[in-house]
Structures are given as C-alpha cells and as structure tokens.
Amino acid sequence: xxxxxxxxxxxxxxALFLAFVFCVLGEAARGADAVVDVxxxxxxxxxxxxxxxxxxxxxxxxxLVFGASNALAxxxxxxxxxxxxxxxxxxxxxGLQANGFVKPDTRRVFASNQLVVVAARELAVPLAVxxxxxxxxxxxxxxxxxxxxxxxYARQWLTSRGLAEAVKxxxxxxxxxxxxxASVDSGNAEAGIxxxxxxxxxxTARIAFTVPENEQxxxxxxxxxxxGGDQPDLANDFLRLLVSPEGLAVLGAAGFRPPPPKxxxxxxxx
Amino acid sequence: xxxxxxxxMGTLTLRVGGVAIALALGPALALGLWxxxxxxxxxxxxxxxxxxxxLLPPVAVGLGxxxxxxxxxPLFPLLHxxxxxxxxxxxAAALAAALVGFPxxxxxCEQAFAEVxxxxxxxxxxxxxxxxxxxxxxxxxxxxxxxxxGAVLAFTRGLGEFGATAVVAGxxxxxxxxxxxxxxxxxxxxxxxxxxxxxxxxxxxxLAATTLAEGWLRxxxxxxxxART
Numbered sequence: 471x472x473x474x475x476x477x478x479x480x481x482x483x484x485a486l487f488l489a490f491v492f493c494v495l496g497e498a499a500r501g502a503d504a505v506v507d508v509x510x511x512x513x514x515x516x517x518x519x520x521x522x523x524x525x526x527x528x529x530x531x532x533x534l535v536f537g538a539s540n541a542l543a544x545x546x547x548x549x550x551x552x553x554x555x556x557x558x559x560x561x562x563x564x565g566l567q568a569n570g571f572v573k574p575d576t577r578r579v580f581a582s583n584q585l586v587v588v589a590a591r592e593l594a595v596p597l598a599v600x601x602x603x604x605x606x607x608x609x610x611x612x613x614x615x616x617x618x619x620x621x622x623y624a625r626q627w628l629t630s631r632g633l634a635e636a637v638k639x640x641x642x643x644x645x646x647x648x649x650x651x652a653s654v655d656s657g658n659a660e661a662g663i664x665x666x667x668x669x670x671x672x673x674t675a676r677i678a679f680t681v682p683e684n685e686q687x688x689x690x691x692x693x694x695x696x697x698g699g700d701q702p703d704l705a706n707d708f709l710r711l712l713v714s715p716e717g718l719a720v721l722g723a724a725g726f727r728p729p730p731p732k733x734x735x736x737x738x739x740x
Numbered sequence: 741x742x743x744x745x746x747x748x749m750g751t752l753t754l755r756v757g758g759v760a761i762a763l764a765l766g767p768a769l770a771l772g773l774w775x776x777x778x779x780x781x782x783x784x785x786x787x788x789x790x791x792x793x794x795l796l797p798p799v800a801v802g803l804g805x806x807x808x809x810x811x812x813x814p815l816f817p818l819l820h821x822x823x824x825x826x827x828x829x830x831x832a833a834a835l836a837a838a839l840v841g842f843p844x845x846x847x848x849c850e851q852a853f854a855e856v857x858x859x860x861x862x863x864x865x866x867x868x869x870x871x872x873x874x875x876x877x878x879x880x881x882x883x884x885x886x887x888x889x890g891a892v893l894a895f896t897r898g899l900g901e902f903g904a905t906a907v908v909a910g911x912x913x914x915x916x917x918x919x920x921x922x923x924x925x926x927x928x929x930x931x932x933x934x935x936x937x938x939x940x941x942x943x944x945x946x947l948a949a950t951t952l953a954e955g956w957l958r959x960x961x962x963x964x965x966x967a968r969t
Contacts, residue, residue: 507912515929535912536925545910549811550828645928652930673930 505531506704507551511539511558513583513620513647513665514691517724518556521717525708532708538618538646546571546696553699554708556580556691558647558665559619563692576695576706580713581726583689584666585623588651589678593660597678600631603661612653612662613641620647623687624663630685651675665689667725690730750941753899753918756830760837760898761891764845768894769887772849773879794843801839802907805832809908828910833918836904841894848890852883885957892953896946919945 510518515536522532535542535552543562546552547569555572557563566572589597595607603611614621621643628634642659644650647668654662654675661678669677693712695705711717718728771790775783793801807813809826819825826832856879864874880887902920909916911925919942926935 512929533912533914535910537911545828548806548827549825550910550912648930649928652928655930656932 504701504704505533506553506701506708507533507535507699508554508556508708509535509537509542509546509550509552510554510556511542511619511647511691512536512649513558513668514556514581514721514724514726515648516671517720517726518712520720521708521711524716525711530704530707536648538614540617540619541645546698549698551699552696553701553705554693555696556693556712557619558583558689558691559622560690560692561622562619563694566696567694571697573695573697573702576709577692578694578709578713579690579692579729580717581691581721582728582730583691583726584686585620585627585663585681585689586666586669587678587681588654588662588664588669588672588675590654590657590660591674591676592657597661599679600633602678603633604636608660609640610659610661611637611641612644612650612659612664613637614647614650614664615643615645618646619689620650620663620665620668623689626687627663627681627685670725688730691726746937746941748914749917749919749922749938750945752830752914752916753920753942753945756833756837756901756905756918757895757898759831759834760841761845761895763834763838764842764894765891768842768845768849768890769880771846772887773853773875775846775850776853790846791843793839798836798840798901798903799907802836802904805836805839805904805908827908828912828916830909830916833901833905833909833916836908837898837901840901840904841898844897845890845894848886848893849883852886852890853879855886856882888953888957892950896949899945899949900942 508518508522518536519534522534526532535550539557539559539562542550542552542555543557543566546555546566555563555566563572563577567574567577587597587600587603593607595602595605597603597605597608602608613624616622616625625634628637642653644653647665650662651664651668651672653659654664655673657674662675666677666680669675693709695702695709699705712721722728775787806827808815809819809824809832810816811827813819826835860878860882861874864878865871869877899918900920901918902924905916905918906921906924911917911921913922917925919938923935923938923942926932926938
C-alpha cells in the first residue's frame with residue numbers, strides 16, 4: 471500500500487511545486503507590461519470603466535482601483551502605485567498635493583455632481599422634503615463616513631438645514647458612495663444621501679428628492695497625474711481622454727454635470 | 741462577475757497563500773524546534789509575542805507592516821536601495837498572509853517536535869548523522885503530521901486573510917485583490933451575486949486544500965506508525 475502511494479504522492483508534490491513556480495513566474499512576466507494604474511472615486515466607476523475600455527482598445531493596459539477618495543489618497547501617500555488619481559473632492563487631492571505627490575500642472579477639474587436623497591423600496595411613506603428624513607418610519611439613514619467626499623457633502627447640506635444632529639442619531643456610516651447606496655438598495659437603511667449618479671444605477675432604491683439647487687454643496691471631481699507613478703505618459707493620455715469632449719460625453723451620459731465654469735482654485739470656495 | 745475574473749482571483753489567492761506558507765515554513769520550523777527543545781525563563785513571553793499576529797486585529801498587523809515597509813519607515817532607504825518596494829504589491833499580501841498564519845504554524849511545529857522521542861535523534865547521532873541530517877531524516881519525518889496539519893491551518897488562514905491585506909496591499913483588481921478582498925469590494929458595491937460567486941470559489945478552494953491534506957495525512961505514515969516500526 472505504502473509502496474504504491476509513496477511515488478504517487480511524490481509526483482503529486484512535484485506537480486504542486488511546479489504549478490506554484492509557474493504561478494510565480496507568470497506573475498513576474500506579467501509585471502513587466504506597461505500598465506497605467508487609475509485610482510478613482512467609487513462614484514465614477516461606470517464612466518471611468520467605459521473610458522478605460524476605449525483606452526485599452528488602442529492596445530494599452532489599465533488597472534482600475536475604486537474606493538473612497540480619502541482612502542485612496544491615504545494609500546497613494548503610503549506608496550500605492552497610482553499613475554492617475556480621480557478624486558470626488560479637492561480636499562483629498564489638496565492633501566496629496568501639499569505633500570508633493572501630485573504633478574500640479576496636470577490637475578484638472580473634470581466633473582460636478584449633485585446630492586440626492588434616496589429611499590428604500592420598502593419605505594412606505596414618501597420623502598419629499600428634507601424634514602421627512604425625521605419621520606419615525608425612517609429608522610436608519612445611510613451616510614458615507616465624514617472623511618469620505620460624499621459623506622462630507624451630505625453633512626454640509628444637513629448642517630445648513632439644521633438637521634445634522636437629528637440625522638446623526640439614526641445614521642449608519644458606510645465606507646464610500648457605493649456602499650452607502652448599496653445599504654439602501656438592500657433595504658438595510660430606509661434612506662440615504664448619495665450622488666445623483668449613484669442613485670441612477672440603483673437596483674431597487676429610488677430617488678426621493680434632489681437637494682435644491684441653491685442648497686447643493688460645491689461638488690467637484692478633480693484628476694491629476696501622480697508623481698510616484700511609473701507610466702507618466704500613459705497617465706497623461708488617460709487624463710486627456712477624460713477631459714476631452716469624448717470623455718465629458720461619457721461622463722455626461724452617466725449623469726455627471728460638466729465641470730463648474732469658473733476656474734477659480736476650488737479651495738477658495740466657501 | 742465573469743468566470744475568468746473569478747478564476748484569476750482564485751489563482752492569485754492560491755499564489756498568495758502558497759508564497760505565504762513558503763515564507764513562513766522555514767522560520768516556523770526553526771522556532772518550533774527551538775521552543776520544543778528548550779525551557780527557559782520568559783518562554784511564556786516569547787510564546788505570547790509569537791502569538792501576537794493571531795491575537796491582534798488583522799488590520800493592526802497590516803498597519804504595522806505598512807509602517808515597517810512603507811515610504812516613511814526608517815527601513816525605507818535600505819529597502820529602496822535593495823530595490824524592494826513591498827506595500828501595495830501581491831508580495832505584501834503574501835507577507836500579510838504569512839504573518840497571520842505564522843502563530844498557527846509555529847505552535848503546530850512546536851507540539852509536533854515535542855512529541856518526537858529524543859531517543860531516535862540520539863540513535864541517529866550515534867550512528868554518525870550530523871545535526872542537519874538528523875533533523876531532515878529523523879525528526880522532521882516523525883513530526884510531519886503535526887507540521888503538515890499546521891501548514892494546512894496556516895495556509896487556509898492565509899487564503900481568507902482580509903484586514904492586514906487590505907491595509908498593506910490595497911484592493912487592486914488583478915494585482916492584490918484576493919478572493920477575500922474581492923468579496924468585500926463586491927459587497928461594498930452592492931453586487932451580492934458577484935460576492936456569492938467568490939464565496940463559492942473560496943469554499944471550493946478551502947475544501948480542496950483540506951481534503952488534499954487529509955488524504956495526504958492518511959496515506960503518509962504518521963508519527964506512531966514510524967515510531968513503532
């Protein structure tokens with residue numbers, strides 16, 4: 471019995487070992503390709519993925535990483551290999567730029583967005599005005615964390631309406647824009663505050679109302695080439711595609727607004 | 741969620757787990773043997789330090805690795821000169837997995853070595869074996885069950901590693917996104933069905949690993965078998 475199985479298990483071990491070496495070498499070979507790393511706010515997932523497909527159609531390769539802008543910025547500062555960073559606010563970009571991670575001349579504002587209140591399918595009462603968020607049926611309100619752009623925008627608005635404290639008492643806090651939407655989509659929160667563009671791709675949640683124009687916070691999306699990236703030329707190309715008429719059209723189709731007309735430095739805004 | 745994606749993620753997960761075990765096995769064997777054969781003051785403290793990666797929240801382990809190997813680490817100039825940039829590569833994921841699995845492996849090795857009757861080693865030495873060949877040809881074969889069991893435990897723990905990996909390697913699709921990270925990012929996107937596909941893949945991987953190891957353990961002559969012949 472042993473004599474039969476021993477050689478078998480030995481060749482099995484050899485096969486496992488070879489497979490393992492093969493895997494490692496395969497990765498090493500793949501690492502040599504020119505890949506541009508685009509790190510982007512979770513809210514721009516669909517249009518940026520679409521533009522990445524078009525970019526790759528010309529024989530170039532992209533790795534896309536999506537997450538909360540503030541978290542991505544933190545990782546880039548810690549050495550993450552991003553070539554392009556697309557942030558849903560200027561705070562995250564400013565922090566990186568102050569520490570020398572951003573090529574300042576490549577920085578572009580490429581889109582704007584709007585805040586909306588979304589309601590879960592299960593919520594029986596309609597939400598039409600901000601104070602409806604305080605109705606007893608709305609037990610949990612999904613907000614992104616205060617450091618996350620959409621979370622900060624939402625709190626700015628709530629504060630301006632004097633609702634911040636009351637909403638906070640029933641809020642659940644999520645990691646990024648998409649996780650916030652997902653919690654309403656799954657019915658785990660009765661309402662949430664997300665970007666209009668997130669709400670448009672909701673599966674079951676519906677837009678209750680859009681925050682009135684004159685109450686909308688100043689929302690900008692900024693992109694820039696990162697100093698630490700290893701593909702500066704491809705990074706520039708991708709950023710140029712993003713702000714080209716073609717890129718803006720793709721963003722527009724996803725519901726993003728064009729960048730604000732004024733080209734004042736965003737940090738001067740109130 | 742395409743099958744290609746899931747398979748690529750599974751392959752990456754296996755690679756990370758395999759490299760993790762490869763990294764952890766040597767030090768764990770050495771440490772396990774040392775602990776099994778030596779009694780000294782403060783041993784409990786040493787054991788506790790070794791167990792730390794298992795006891796700490798994995799994210800804390802990840803932060804530790806990031807601070808140790810990151811750009812602001814005092815080690816960074818040295819690592820940079822050597823061409824080593826670890827954070828946000830799949831090697832970082834492997835190192836994280838190795839570290840969280842390490843305590844399981846050391847403990848298993850220690851117990852396995854402690855059960856080896858030193859008389860066999862003395863015999864081998866008296867027959868002219870060197871220390872090294874005594875370990876390779878007598879001690880290790882006698883302890884193989886325990887070592888293999890620990891390796892399987894550490895490997896499967898590494899396959900599912902999440903917290904430390906997310907911090908030190910980031911969730912980069914195709915580069916560091918292992919099954920565990922993939923499940924998380926799909927939950928965050930509200931893609932539950934994608935997450936479930938990856939859960940199924942994780943389940944199959946873990947089942948295959950443990951079944952293979954069980955079969956192996958059953959076929960291989962164990963400690964008792966060897967000791968009695």
